[in-house]
Amino acid sequence: METHLADFIKDTPEGQEAEAILRKCVHCGFCTATCPTYQLLGDELDGPRGRIYQIKQVLEGAPVTASTQKHLDQCLTCRNCESTCPSGVEYGKLVDIGRKIVDEQVPRPLTQQLVRTALKEVLPRRWLFGPAMKMGQMVRPLLPKVLQNKVPAPQSAGAWPTQAHARKVILLEGCVQPSMMPNINSATARVLNALNIETLVVKNTGCCGALRFHMNDQDGGRADMRRNIDAWWPLVERGEIEAIVMNASGCGVTVREYAHFLQHDAAYAAKAEKISVLTRDISEVVFAHLHILKQKVQHKGEQAAAFHPPCTLQHGQKIRGITEQILQACGFKLAAIPDSHLCCGSAGAYSVLNPEIAYQLRDNKLNNIEQGLQACTGSGCSGANILSANIGCLTHLQSGTERPVNHWIEAIDRLLES
Structure with a gap:
């Protein structure tokens, strides 16, 4: 052009x-x-x-x-x-x-400015978002439906593994996930522990930077990125970890692109490049050790499930089919979902800022999932769970269905527990 x-x-x-x-x-x-x-x-x-x-x-x-x-x-x-x-x-x-x-x-109307400022200032900061989420969960039945959709029921995180391993990875906890669905992080650590990999969580990390950057606070987003790099760098520099693992695909696509976002920052460009190279989605790590996982999973018959691949996984990170192979190898029968390439409508803060479009897309996605599950035959299809790989997709889809919506790593963790 x-x-x-x-x-x-x-x-x-x-x-x-x-x-x-x-x-x-x-x-x-x-x-x-x-x-x-x-x-x-x-x-x-x-x-x-x-x-x-x-x-x-x-x-x-x-x-x-x-x-x-x-x-x-x-x-x-x-x-x-x-x-x-x-x-x-x-x-x-x-x-x-x-x-x-x-x-x-183009200056935005005051109401838009206030909503966007609240999202940018509260969501990336766990010390603000955590107490706000707890308060919301306490009064959840009293909240209007639109807010209930963003406030999941309280969840137990379960036990974090204490066994030490020679192989170590860093896990980014994220900003909203520890408060909304804390079991995802601990389930990730338990599955990695079963693969003889120790999961480290580094202090002073938080939001990956995506939320502020993509809402046009690009300086704020880059500040979040630099903070994470500073926190991780001592372990990276000493060669003590082999990967930085993401279990939220939205964070994963952002951290993989730190090298791009900070390419003109003389103090951070080389470090950001190293961080991007080390970043792995949890599916990539598990898939590389699938032979070990298959030996440890105790099958209890074939289980049906519907897997929704987030856009940040399939289009952002270009990771396609790996999670599905893991689930199938562990005994899951996955329903074929029409238009699985289309967005569910969550898209970070999009579902708050553009709710009408977001909920139309959610309902379309859930209808397609139901079509796929209705075509499923065999035991377990009627009570099948919906699985995904990003905190935003999970909460957004759950707001429109009675079916349980879980992170796929939690499904693997339950098989290991059984």
Whole structure:
């Protein structure tokens, strides 16, 4: 795509990156076929091709309007379009650049500013979010439905393994997961312990940086990234760990891209590159030791389940089919889910900021899951669980169904316990 950047962006690192991305786009439109918002809204401006064209106009100096901001806001950043694109357009990076410039030029209404500020200031800080979540759980029956959807019932974390192993990995606990679903982290540690790997949690870590960065507080997001790197670096530098493990795919895709986010930071670029290289999704670690896991899992007949692969796993990290193979090797019969490539509508803070679209996508996803489970035959299908790999997807899907929705690592952990 021919591009002529305006002077304000032309000679900046962001401008050079955006121009390189734009020049790859041939406007073929393949991306619109797999864009969730385009499928729902039917508006070219709410599909990747239309948004790319709007960003191009902004970068070329065209007037920016609230309409442009709205169409960019309504993008889930699911990156399904990247999986579809035959030209390798890195849409996710382009939309981050476009949104930042648009927000600088279009002031948001006060109500939007207040909601976004609350999300950016509370969610990434465990010392604020944890007590708020506990209070919400105490009064959960009294809350309106829209808030109940974001407040899961209290959960026990279970025991953290104490056995030491020669092989060690770091686990990022995350910002909201320890308060909302603490068992995911401890279940991860127990499964890794069964594989003879010790899980370390490092103090002074927290949000991966995604939440603030993708809500256009890019400086705040990068500060979160630097804090995590500083906390991990002594163990990394001494060679005491072999990987940094993510059990929330949204965090995983972000930490894998620390090298990109901090490439122009002279003090952190090399460290960020090392962190990105060391980062692994929990599915990759477990899959590499599947022969050990299969020996330790005690099968109790075939169990049915529906697995929803988060967008951050299949489109962001490009990890496809690994988790499914693990579950099947451990005795799960997985239902075939129509349109499994489509987003469930969670998308970080999206379900709070764009609830109408988010809940439509959730209901579509759950309907597809039910179709897959209804086609399932054999024992256990009627009571099958929904499994996924990201805290946002888990809470979002659970708000629309009576079926239990769990992290897949918890399902493996239960098999090991049995």
